[in-house]
Amino acid sequence: MSARSADPLAAVDLRVLWQAQLAQQPDRAGRPLLDAADVVVVGGGFSGLAAARRAALLGARVVLLEAETLGWGASSRNAGMVLAGHKWGPRQLVAQYGPELGPALQRETVLSVEWTAATIAEEGIDAGLARDGHLELAFGRADADEMEAAARELTESGTPARFVARAELGEEIGTDAYHGGLLVEGDGGLDPARYHAGLAVAAERAGADLHEGVRALRIRPQRDGRMVVETSRGAILAREVFVGTNGYTNGVAPALRRRVIPVGSYIIVTDPLAEDVAAEISPRGRMFFDTKSFLNYWRLTPDRRLLFGGRVSFWPSTVRSMARALQRQMVAVHPQLAGVRVAHAWGGKLGFTVDRMPHAGRSAGVSFALGCCGSGVAMLPYLADRTMGWVLAGADAPALARLPFPLVPAPYEGRPWFMPVVGEWYRLKDRRAARKR
Ligand SMILES: Cc1cc2nc3c(=O)[nH]c(=O)nc-3n(C[C@H](O)[C@H](O)[C@H](O)COP(=O)(O)OP(=O)(O)OC[C@H]3O[C@@H](n4cnc5c(N)ncnc54)[C@H](O)[C@@H]3O)c2cc1C
Numbered sequence: 001m002s003a004r005s006a007d008p009l010a011a012v013d014l015r016v017l018w019q020a021q022l023a024q025q026p027d028r029a030g031r032p033l034l035d036a037a038d039v040v041v042v043g044g045g046f047s048g049l050a051a052a053r054r055a056a057l058l059g060a061r062v063v064l065l066e067a068e069t070l071g072w073g074a075s076s077r078n079a080g081m082v083l084a085g086h087k088w089g090p091r092q093l094v095a096q097y098g099p100e101l102g103p104a105l106q107r108e109t110v111l112s113v114e115w116t117a118a119t120i121a122e123e124g125i126d127a128g129l130a131r132d133g134h135l136e137l138a139f140g141r142a143d144a145d146e147m148e149a150a151a152r153e154l155t156e157s158g159t160p161a162r163f164v165a166r167a168e169l170g171e172e173i174g175t176d177a178y179h180g181g182l183l184v185e186g187d188g189g190l191d192p193a194r195y196h197a198g199l200a201v202a203a204e205r206a207g208a209d210l211h212e213g214v215r216a217l218r219i220r221p222q223r224d225g226r227m228v229v230e231t232s233r234g235a236i237l238a239r240e241v242f243v244g245t246n247g248y249t250n251g252v253a254p255a256l257r258r259r260v261i262p263v264g265s266y267i268i269v270t271d272p273l274a275e276d277v278a279a280e281i282s283p284r285g286r287m288f289f290d291t292k293s294f295l296n297y298w299r300l301t302p303d304r305r306l307l308f309g310g311r312v313s314f315w316p317s318t319v320r321s322m323a324r325a326l327q328r329q330m331v332a333v334h335p336q337l338a339g340v341r342v343a344h345a346w347g348g349k350l351g352f353t354v355d356r357m358p359h360a361g362r363s364a365g366v367s368f369a370l371g372c373c374g375s376g377v378a379m380l381p382y383l384a385d386r387t388m389g390w391v392l393a394g395a396d397a398p399a400l401a402r403l404p405f406p407l408v409p410a411p412y413e414g415r416p417w418f419m420p421v422v423g424e425w426y427r428l429k430d431r432r433a434a435r436k437r
Contacts, residue, residue: 003271003340003341004338004339004340004341005339005340005341006339008327008339008340008341008342009320009323009324009327009342009345011341012268012320012323012342012343012344012345013343013344013345014319014320014344014345014346015344015346016076016077016193016344016346017269017301017305017307017343017344017346018076018077018080018191018192018193018194019071019076019077019193020344021191021193022076022193022194022197023197025069025070025197025200027212028066028069028070028210028211028212029069029211029212029213030213031209031211033063033211033214033231033233033234033236034061034063034209034236035234035235035236035237036236036237036238037060037061037062037063037209037236037237037238037239038055038060038061038062038238038239038240039051039052039055039060039061039062039063039238039239039240039241039242039388039392040062040063040064040065040216040227040229040236040238040240040241040242041055041062041063041064041065041208041241041242041244042065042216042219042229042241042242042243042244042245042252042253043064043065043066043073043243043244043245043246043248044064044065044066044068044069044070044071044072044073044200044210044212045071045073045074045075045196045244045246045380046075046195046196046199046244046376046377046380046381046384047244047246047369047370047376047380047381047383047384048064048066048242048244048245048384049064049070049196049199049200049202049203049210049381050119050199050203050244050380050381050382050384050385050388051242051244051369051384051385051387051388052064052203052206052208052210052242053199053202053203053206053208053385054384054385054388054389054392055208055240055242055388055392056203056206056207056208057206058388058389058392058393060240060392061207061209062203062207062208062209063208063209063211063236063238064203064208064209064210064211065211065214065215065216065229065231066210066211066212066213066214067213067214067215067216067232068212068213069212069213070196070200070210070212071193071196071197071200073245073246073247073248073348073349074246074247074248074348074349074350074372074376075192075196076192076193076196077192077267077346077347077348078192078348078376078377079189079192079267079287079297079298079299079307079309080189080190080191080192080195080299080377081134081187081188081189081287081289081297081299081375081377082113082116082117082129082131082187082188082189082190082287082377082378083113083134083187083287083375083377083378084109084110084112084113084159084184084186084187084378085106085109085154085159085184085375086105086106086109086356086357086358086373086375087356087357087373088356088357089150089153089154090102090103090106090153090154090156090157090159091153093105093106097403101399101402101403103157104399105357105399105400105403106157106158106159107158107399108379108382108398108399108400109378109379110158110159111382112378112379112382112383113186113187113378115378115381115382115385116129116190116377116378116381116382117129117131119199119202119381119385120190120195120198123198123199123201123202123205124198125194125195125198125199125201125202126194126198127190127191127194127195127198128189128190128191128194128302129188129189129190129195130188130189130190130285130302131185131186131187131188132188132189132284132285132286132287133183133184133185133186133187133188133284133286133287134183134184134187134188134286134287134288134289135164135172135173135181135182135183135184135286135287135288136181136182136184136288136289136290136291137169137173137177137178137180137181137288137289137290137291138178138179138180138181138182138290138291139178139179139290139291139292139430139433139434139437140179140291140433140436140437141179141436141437142433142436143179143180143291143433144163144165144166144178144179144180147163147180147181147182148163150163150182151163151182151183154182154184159184159186160184160185160186161182161183161184162182162183163180163181163182163183164180164181164182164183165180166178166179166180169181171283171284172283172284172286173281173282173283173286173288174280174281174282174283174334174336175281175333175334177332177333178290179437183286187287188287189285189287189299190377191301191302192377195377199381213232214231214232214233215231215232215252216229216230216231216252217230217231217232217251217252218230218251218252219241219252219253219366221364221365222237225239225365226238226239226365227239227240227241227365227366229241239365240365240367240391240392241365241366241367242366242367242368242369242384242387242388242391243256243366243367243368243370244368244369244370244380244384245370246260246349246350246351246370246371246372246376246380247260247262247263247348247349247350247351247372248262248349248351249262249351249370249414250414251414253366253368254413255363256368256370257413257414258407258408258412258413259353259354259359259371259405259406259407259408260351260352260353260370260371261351261352261353261354261408261412261416261419262349262350262351262352262414262416263314263349263350263351263352263416263419264311264317264347264348264349264350265309265310265311265347265348265349265350265374266309266310266311266319266322266323266326266345266346266347267307267308267309267326267344267345267346267347268307268308268309268323268326268327268330268342268344268345269301269305269306269307269308269342269343269344269345270305270306270308270337270340270341270342270343271305271340271341271343272303272304272305273300273304273305273306273337273340275304277336277337278300278304278306280336281300281306281334281336281337282299282300285299285300286299287299292430292433293425293426293427293429293430294310294311294312294313294423294426294427294430295310296308296309296310296326296329296330296333297309297310298330298333305343306330306334306337306340308326308327308329308330308333309326310326310329311325311326312325312326312329313420313423313424313427314416314419314420314422314423314426315420315423319345319346319347320345322345322347323342323345326345327342350372350373350374350376351370351371351372351373351376352371352373352374353371353373353405353406354406354407354408354409355403355406356373357371357373357400357403358370358371358372358373358376358379358380358383358400359371359400359401359403359405360383360384360386360387360397360398360400360401361387361401361405362387362390362391362401367387367388367391368387369383369384369387371405383398383400386398387401
């Protein structure tokens, strides 16, 4: 257990830990494919499965298409943090979107966490959900000052939150690298691959027809209002198409591709830690992330490994070199882990948007929920579920569907050539913050 090594990355396994630990899943490739359905869902991650489940529960004939294997995208590669909150705090949401829509947007993030817990319970999913709260850590002194106000703001908006001063941080985390923290109880962590596998079973139980290895190539409207979804295995006629491709959005939905920027994020996990080391690092099992522009996020896994994620630039890179940089960052935060072996490392893609908000909507028979901006485990499947209820059964539209969905303000067709420049700006901000510490 957690042997020390001169080169902690010497034998790193590039498989995703969650996938490596997951029991064998059914093979859903090569199944007979219908040529007509009420709803065709594109993408087999959390969003696609939640949309397929809801549509099937509403009585629709549903075909879900996943180009690779179910969960191949971010849904089984993430850190499993179930978090409420947008990039913008409650007050900023009101300033940006007004006194009615702003609070509704904030409420929706809290509802997304509740929806996650309720769905797991309702469907009997063995996702290992533990609601031990999250702690955002102030990298700079100024960040800590802002957190005091943010805690008040969140509490007033109905999300109980507390500022943890530097002197008390030791009760929360085994490091003295931060100036304070913002604690939100009620959020938590799960095993994303087990959660995803459970959602797949739930969607199938509801009657959805799930397919792996089928790529949607083009969505074409017909004169009668229906859509033709051209796929790598032939065409399917549909009344409604739902796109849940987030950071993997491609030419099948060109209008969405011009609005979603794929950004890679990387994760390392250590060998299981000795009980006392794990308890020192995370005595309360919180989900952690910091306030840097290139933020780090970390947590203990249920088998007491430290999972540590982030990235250090937007220049093209390899999983191995990102893993090395992450290992250095992890040891800077938790010197207790110097030399501890990194067992797994991997990467995946997030979907960013220009306004840093997730989006849902419908246009000409194509509905969608995407643009997680880093936090999609709770929000995107919730949004997909709500969107299907709205489109198919006339339920209230999600508040997020009322936001305009801005185009990337640059010539852009899916290759984010401008991100290295954005990254240099982020790096400068983080350096400046580090100098002021
Ligand atoms: C490293 C990492 C860590 C993260 N950590 C967290 C976290 O701790 N908490 C949190 O809230 N969020 C986190 N996220 C974000 C979260 O994982 C995503 O928001 C969420 O999984 C998105 O789910 P999705 O179903 O929308 O998309 P995905 O899971 O990415 O699935 C999209 C799927 O669409 C498929 N696809 C694309 N095009 C087509 C096509 N034409 N035809 C058929 N299929 C297609 C892809 O193959 C892919 O499987 C993290 C993401 C990453 C990458």
